Every structure is written in C-alpha cells, then in structure tokens.
Amino acid sequence: MSNARIQQIITLLYTHNQIVTSDGVNIKAKILLQKFSERMLRNICYYKTNDLITANFNFLKMVIDNWYEK
Numbered sequence: 001m002s003n004a005r006i007q008q009i010i011t012l013l014y015t016h017n018q019i020v021t022s023d024g025v026n027i028k029a030k031i032l033l034q035k036f037s038e039r040m041l042r043n044i045c046y047y048k049t050n051d052l053i054t055a056n057f058n059f060l061k062m063v064i065d066n067w068y069e070k
Contacts, residue, residue, distance in 0.1 A: 006056055010063060017067055030068040037064045 013033075020026060040057050047053040 003052075003056060006059065009060065013063065013067060033064045033068050037061045 016029065020029070037060070041061060044054060044057060047057070
C-alpha cells in the first residue's frame with residue numbers, strides 16, 4: 001500500500017469495522033460499499049492500459065468483498 005490515498009481508505013474502512021457496533025449502520029455501509037464496488041469496476045475496460053488504477057480498484061474490491069460480505 002504505497003499509495004497514500006488507498007491507505008487512507010483502507011484505514012477508514014478498518015476503523016469503521018472496529019468502532020461501529022450498530023447493526024443498522026453496518027448493514028447500510030455494506031449496501032453502499034457493495035454498490036460502490038460494482039460501480040468502480042463497471043467500466044474497468046477504460047483503464048485496461050493503466051496497471052496502477054486497475055490494481056488499486058481490484059485491491060479495494062477485494063477488501064470490500066472480504067470485510068463487507070454480501
């Protein structure tokens with residue numbers, strides 16, 4: 001995670017998982033993050049020549065899928 005912005009996003013998601021205990025808030029976050037993950041990869045073909053963007057998108061999707069299971 002050499003990208004500072006990606007590191008900040010991951011830190012935010014991790015902190016949210018550790019601090020928020022409300023089931024309602026966690027369900028809403030899961031729904032919104034899954035929508036974000038789908039939208040992020042919807043047009044991934046636009047970035048097929050940019051390995052940095054595709055790697056970061058795939059990494060974020062992996063984190064969201066593992067921490068906020070469907």
